[in-house]
Amino acid sequence: MAAGEAAATAATPIRLVLVDDHRMFRTGVRAELDEVAGAAVEVVGEADDAPRAVAVILATRPQVVLLDVHLPGGGGIEVLKQCLARAPEVRFLALSVSDAAEDVIGVIRAGARGYVTKSITGTELVDAVRRVADGDAVFSPRLAGFVLDAFSGSAAPVDEELDRLTAREREVLRLIARGYAYKEIARELVISVKTVESHVSSVLRKLQLSNRHELSRWATARRLV
Numbered sequence: 001m002a003a004g005e006a007a008a009t010a011a012t013p014i015r016l017v018l019v020d021d022h023r024m025f026r027t028g029v030r031a032e033l034d035e036v037a038g039a040a041v042e043v044v045g046e047a048d049d050a051p052r053a054v055a056v057i058l059a060t061r062p063q064v065v066l067l068d069v070h071l072p073g074g075g076g077i078e079v080l081k082q083c084l085a086r087a088p089e090v091r092f093l094a095l096s097v098s099d100a101a102e103d104v105i106g107v108i109r110a111g112a113r114g115y116v117t118k119s120i121t122g123t124e125l126v127d128a129v130r131r132v133a134d135g136d137a138v139f140s141p142r143l144a145g146f147v148l149d150a151f152s153g154s155a156a157p158v159d160e161e162l163d164r165l166t167a168r169e170r171e172v173l174r175l176i177a178r179g180y181a182y183k184e185i186a187r188e189l190v191i192s193v194k195t196v197e198s199h200v201s202s203v204l205r206k207l208q209l210s211n212r213h214e215l216s217r218w219a220t221a222r223r224l225v
Contacts (some may be wrong), residue, residue, distance in 0.1 A: 002137070004093075006188065013042040014133045017060060019053040020068040020095070025118075029066065029095075033120035033129075041129060050074035054082045061087055063133045067112065069096040069103045070167040077163055080110040093132045098167065104143050106163050114138030135210045162222065172199040176212050177219035 013123060018032075020026050026046055033041045045060045047053035050073035057065055058081070065083075067116050069076040074106045083090055094115040104115050114130045118124065128138045165173065168189075175185045182200075189213045200212065209215055 007214075013040055013061070014128065014129060015042050015044045016065055016177070017045040017053075017057050017061040017062045017065045018043055019047045019056075019071065020077075021048045021071055021157075023048065032125060036122045037126045037129075041126065045188070048072070050076075050078050053079045058087055058092060059081045062090060063209060064129050065092045067092050069094055069098055069106070069107055070165075072106070072166060073207070075163055075166070076112075077106055077110045077188050080107060080112060084111045091135075093128060093138065097210060101142060102162070104139075115143055116140045117143070133174045162209055163201060169199050169203050169206075172196060173203055173219055174217060175215045176200065 010114065014037075018026050018029055020029070025200075030043055033043065036199060044062055047056045047070075053065075053067070053071065065077055065079075067076050068077060071079070076096075080092055083092075092107075094104075094112045095102060095116070095118060097118045099117050103221045107115060112185075113135075114128060116128050116138065119127040120128070130136050162170070172185060175188060180188065182193050182196045185191075185196045189196075200215075203215065204210065207215070207218060209218060213218040
């Protein structure tokens with residue numbers, strides 16, 4: 001490669017799509033990327049739920065997707081499955097508040113190239129994006145053990161039903177299973193009763209259950225209580 005071609009290649013920004021259901025968090029990540037990486041990383045799209053994420057990723061074909069694990073409309077694993085089937089060249093880096101083994105193992109098995117938590121610094125995030133764009137696998141230190149266990153066959157199987165639920169839906173589910181009334185859940189999570197009812201309806205629909213008693217049995221069987 002000629003020197004001029006090498007310089008042009010080095011100057012080409014990494015094209016990135018940012019997927020997270022919290023607008024303020026996306027704004028913060030954009031600011032960090034801009035401050036640390038400057039023109040080296042270009043955010044070419046954003047999405048706040050699974051269907052929008054799939055549409056944006058397939059339309060823009062970025063090099064890297066920063067993907068939250070728990071999303072409205074299907075979750076990060078659903079995004080991975082749909083996108084990698086049609087755009088296998090896109091690389092995914094999970095960026096989540098969760099450090100649960102089931103979340104880490106689930107997205108890696110679905111095809112993500114790495115998993116880092118939201119406690120990561122801006123400099124570390126930019127380095128992770130660059131490494132994933134180059135084809136490396138990247139993990140926050142304490143999460144690497146989960147991946148090693150998974151591929152050595154010693155990890156617990158991923159619960160695909162549980163993975164359909166968002167982080168907040170899981171919280172509501174656990175409180176329902178513990179016998180909390182809707183008003184008590186609302187106080188505990190600092191949300192309205194109407195929002196609690198909405199979450200419960202969503203959980204029932206996703207798990208194909210009929211009432212809160214069935215929810216309690218479902219959660220107890222999985223030792224979520």
